[in-house]
Amino acid sequence: MPVLTVDDIEVGYANNTIIDGLSVTIPEKKITTILGPNGCGKSTLLKSVARVLKIERGAVLLDGQSMKKLPTKEIAKKMAILPQSAEAPSGLTIFDLVSYGRFPHQRGFGSLKKEDLQAIHWAIDVTGLSELKERPIEALSGGQRQRVWIAMALAQDTEILILDEPTTYLDMAHQLDILLLLKKLNEEEGKTIVMVLHDLNHASRFSHYMIAMKDGAIVTEGAPETVMTCGNLQQVFNIQATLAACPFSQNPICLSYQLTKETECLQQTAAHS
Amino acid sequence: MAVSVQQSKGSKKERSRPVAAVFIIIGGLISLVLLIGLSISYGAADIDLATVWTAVFQFNPDATAHQIIQELRLPRVLGAALVGICFAVSGALMQGMTRNPLADSGLLGLNAGAAFVLAICFAFFPGLPYMYQILYSFLGAALGAGLVYGVGAVAKGGLTPMRLILAGAAVSALLTALSEGIAIYYRIGQDLAFWYAGGLSGTKWEHLQIMTPWIAVALIGALLLSKSITMLSFGEEVAIGLGQRTGVTKFFGAIIILILAGAAVSVVGAVGFVGLIIPHVTRFLVGSDYRWIIPCSAILGALLVVVADFAARMVNPPYETPIGALIAFIGVPFFLYLARKGGREL
Numbered sequence: 001m002p003v004l005t006v007d008d009i010e011v012g013y014a015n016n017t018i019i020d021g022l023s024v025t026i027p028e029k030k031i032t033t034i035l036g037p038n039g040c041g042k043s044t045l046l047k048s049v050a051r052v053l054k055i056e057r058g059a060v061l062l063d064g065q066s067m068k069k070l071p072t073k074e075i076a077k078k079m080a081i082l083p084q085s086a087e088a089p090s091g092l093t094i095f096d097l098v099s100y101g102r103f104p105h106q107r108g109f110g111s112l113k114k115e116d117l118q119a120i121h122w123a124i125d126v127t128g129l130s131e132l133k134e135r136p137i138e139a140l141s142g143g144q145r146q147r148v149w150i151a152m153a154l155a156q157d158t159e160i161l162i163l164d165e166p167t168t169y170l171d172m173a174h175q176l177d178i179l180l181l182l183k184k185l186n187e188e189e190g191k192t193i194v195m196v197l198h199d200l201n202h203a204s205r206f207s208h209y210m211i212a213m214k215d216g217a218i219v220t221e222g223a224p225e226t227v228m229t230c231g232n233l234q235q236v237f238n239i240q241a242t243l244a245a246c247p248f249s250q251n252p253i254c255l256s257y258q259l260t261k262e263t264e265c266l267q268q269t270a271a272h273s
Numbered sequence: 274m275a276v277s278v279q280q281s282k283g284s285k286k287e288r289s290r291p292v293a294a295v296f297i298i299i300g301g302l303i304s305l306v307l308l309i310g311l312s313i314s315y316g317a318a319d320i321d322l323a324t325v326w327t328a329v330f331q332f333n334p335d336a337t338a339h340q341i342i343q344e345l346r347l348p349r350v351l352g353a354a355l356v357g358i359c360f361a362v363s364g365a366l367m368q369g370m371t372r373n374p375l376a377d378s379g380l381l382g383l384n385a386g387a388a389f390v391l392a393i394c395f396a397f398f399p400g401l402p403y404m405y406q407i408l409y410s411f412l413g414a415a416l417g418a419g420l421v422y423g424v425g426a427v428a429k430g431g432l433t434p435m436r437l438i439l440a441g442a443a444v445s446a447l448l449t450a451l452s453e454g455i456a457i458y459y460r461i462g463q464d465l466a467f468w469y470a471g472g473l474s475g476t477k478w479e480h481l482q483i484m485t486p487w488i489a490v491a492l493i494g495a496l497l498l499s500k501s502i503t504m505l506s507f508g509e510e511v512a513i514g515l516g517q518r519t520g521v522t523k524f525f526g527a528i529i530i531l532i533l534a535g536a537a538v539s540v541v542g543a544v545g546f547v548g549l550i551i552p553h554v555t556r557f558l559v560g561s562d563y564r565w566i567i568p569c570s571a572i573l574g575a576l577l578v579v580v581a582d583f584a585a586r587m588v589n590p591p592y593e594t595p596i597g598a599l600i601a602f603i604g605v606p607f608f609l610y611l612a613r614k615g616g617r618e619l
Contacts, residue, residue: 052510076516083510091560100504104516156515 003028003192004049004079004160009058011048018044019216021058026160026209031186031193033203036213037237042196043084045213046164049194050081062160076104080153084164090138094148097137098123101155123154127181143174150181161185163195167202175199179206201253204228205246212236228252293558294565301572305354308576312353312583313346317591352476352540353582354575355488357547359537361574362495362567363530364548365555369502369563370526373434374553374611378414378534379545380438385445385452386417387538392452396459403539404483411535418531420444435612449543472596473541473582484536491532492571498526499563506561544597546604547574553611 004026011019018041026032034042047053049060051067059066067075080101088097101123102116112120124133127147132140137148146166153161166182167175183206185191197203203210203224210227212219214236220227228251233241241257313325320328320338327333328342360378367376378384390413394401401409425440455461501522504512512519537544551574552566559565581599588594 047510050510050514052513072513072518073516076514079514081510081514083508083514086508086511089506089561091556092562096560096562097507100507100515103500103504153514162514 003063004194005061005064006045006049007059007061009048009060010056011044011053012056013053017056017216019048022217023058024211024218024221026192026194029186029190029192030208031182031206032195032209032211033207034194034196034211034213035198035200035203035236036219040213040236041216042213043164044216046162046194046196050079050083050162051075052081052083073104076156076158078158079160079162080156080158082149082153082161082163082166084168086149088137088145088148090136092137094124094129094133094135094137094140094151095120097148098151098155101152101157104156119155119157123151126154126185127151141174143170143177146170146174146178147181150178154185159190160192160194163193165196165198167197167199175202182206200228200233201246204251204253205249224249224251228254233257291559291565293560294569297555297558297569298572301569301576305572305575305579308579308583309350309354312350312579313342315583316341316346316586348478348481349473349476350579350582351481352473353578355481355484356473356537356541356544357551357574357576357578358492358571359488359533359574360544360547360578361551361555361570362492363533363537365552365563365566365570366495366498366502366526366530366533367548368552369506369566370523371437372506372508373437375434375438375549375608377545377547377549378530378537379445379543379547380549380608381441382417382421382444382448383414383531383534384417384538384543384545385448386415386420387411387413387535388543389413389448389452390416391539392455392461395461396455399461403480407483407487407536407539410539411531414531414535414538417444417448418527420448438612472585472593474593476540480540484540487532487536491529491536492567494525494529495533495567496564498522498529499567502526502563502567503561506563541578542597544578544600546600546608547577549611550604550607551577553607 006022006024006026008021008023009019010017010021022041022045034045036042044053048055051060051072055068059068061067062070062075062078098120099112099116102112102119105116105119106112124130127150129144129147129151132144137145140148150163150166153163161182163182166178170178179202182193182195186193204227205224207224209222210224211221212227212232219236220232228243230241230243233239233254239257239259242255243252244255245251246253310322310325314320314322318338318341320342324338325342328336328339329347332343333339363383364377367378367381368374387410390409391406394406394409398405421437421440421444424444425437428436428440501512501517504515504517505519505522509519512522534548551570555566555570555573559569577600578596581596585594585596585599588599
């Protein structure tokens with residue numbers, strides 16, 4: 001049974017419908033990336049799955065059950081969400097913030113039990129924050145803060161991890177750092193990861209499954225080789241891309257691109273040949 | 274969970290400052306009791322602390338000093354403490370729930386709304402028992418808040434902190450003007466005057482008996498919500514992701530805020546800034562966890578208003594300086610400081 005299925009949903013803000021009749025199945029224990037131009041509805045899709053936005057029609061199914069019918073705390077035990085612009089108030093330590101990830105597993109006023117402490121320390125360790133765990137959040141760099149939020153989501157101990165642009169505003173090294181961490185979590189912990197990324201090459205390199213969106217609908221979906229083609233990129237982003245193979249993953253990457261629409265697609269397979 | 278746990282080392286250090294919070298709660302309570310004693314003993318007729326003690330614990334109705342204490346000074350100082358608790362905790366809740374560092378029941382129109390509805394009560398239902406007055410005060414606080422959010426939401430670009438403050442100022446000015454109009458037209462200026470200035474001199478046991486249960490329930494509710502409030506202060510999406518029913522939290526949070534602000538205004542009038550200053554000071558001292566911010570704000574708020582009331586009586590005796598003016602004296606510079614910072618740190 002698929003872990004996460006979006007079934008013919010309609011979502012929008014006020015009177016403005018963004019997504020109408022979208023269905024998609026997220027593969028289990030894989031990394032899935034949603035991409036598309038600004039305003040294509042990818043964040044809207046993620047927010048509907050995260051139950052931040054109300055779905056007008058259709059349903060999001062978690063383990064085959066409509067999320068509308070599940071208690072939100074039960075959902076939070078299976079699915080953790082990292083919003084796009086999470087900002088912690090000052091005066092909290094890393095440990096404090098990460099410990100809130102245990103909320104769905106706690107009852108009442110929430111004293112930390114042994115398994116809570118275990119999950120928190122594991123999350124801090126696996127995100128490489130052990131050295132910093134006594135520091136207040138405001139003393140951390142952007143990349144470290146993003147790790148703290150990921151640690152909080154990990155402390156939630158869920159099968160599914162949803163991240164809205166986890167690498168935005170980070171420099172190149174820190175972007176890679178976060179993606180490698182997610183790859184490790186997928187490989188070693190079997191997490192199902194769904195995220196929105198703007199960097200096509202990162203998406204192709206780290207994803208098993210890609211979903212390309214435009215105007216609130218899915219244009220194409222599948223493995224990076226099938227999604228990252230000149231024709232698809234032309235259709236989704238209106239760009240004329242020159243593709244190559246990633247030396248690390250062998251998946252297609254975009255070497256460079258321009259906006260002209262007429263020129264022939266030049267597919268380079270330099271790394272392969 | 275493959276990694277073994279090192280629980281022993283530094284598990285205290287890695288959390289934010291509960292030690293400071295416990296110190297504030299214990300030290301604050303001791304200071305509060307001492308200040309209440311002092312406040313009772315000084316006044317138009319100075320009474321020594323020993324007499325204060327016997328008046329409270331071995332009341333003798335024949336002694337004048339005992340009567341002054343029992344009938345005037347004790348309810349007044351207890352009222353001051355309760356009002357401080359109410360304003361401070363409602364401010365803390367508002368700041369946490371809305372992530373708006375400038376939230377305060379005075380700045381967001383709750384106080385003016387409550388005072389307005391109370392003015393209507395004085396004009397049209399003179400002699401309405403306090404038991405009902407306080408209910409109208411809750412209603413008025415809701416009216417003020419509703420108007421401010423309504424005006425703020427109409428503007429394009431959503432409810433930014435600054436826009437809410439502007440809406441709050443406009444709505445407060447309007448409601449205050451209307452209240453004053455009612456006061457003049459119905460010649461109830463005398464009854465209302467002490468309110469705009471803010472004053473605790475009229476506090477009686479009857480008021481305390483009626484407001485205390487409301488406040489107690491609201492405070493227990495605030496403590497039960499405190500963890501959820503901390504999560505909301507991370508942002509609504511984070512709170513939803515963690516499995517919080519944010520609608521429920523906001524609903525009960527709003528009701529608690531209205532009860533606290535309404536109860537305080539019904540006794541002291543539209544005194545602002547306590548709810549702005551105290552939560553910021555508390556956050557500076559104990560960090561961002563509302564499980565500590567709420568109880569510590571309550572105690573520091575009580576201290577501030579008891580001291581302000583004491584000062585109100587001592588600055589220019591035998592006249593009383595309006596307590597609202599005294600608190601604004603420190604509140605306004607503090608507001609300007611926060612507004613200048615843009616309130617980034619929430």
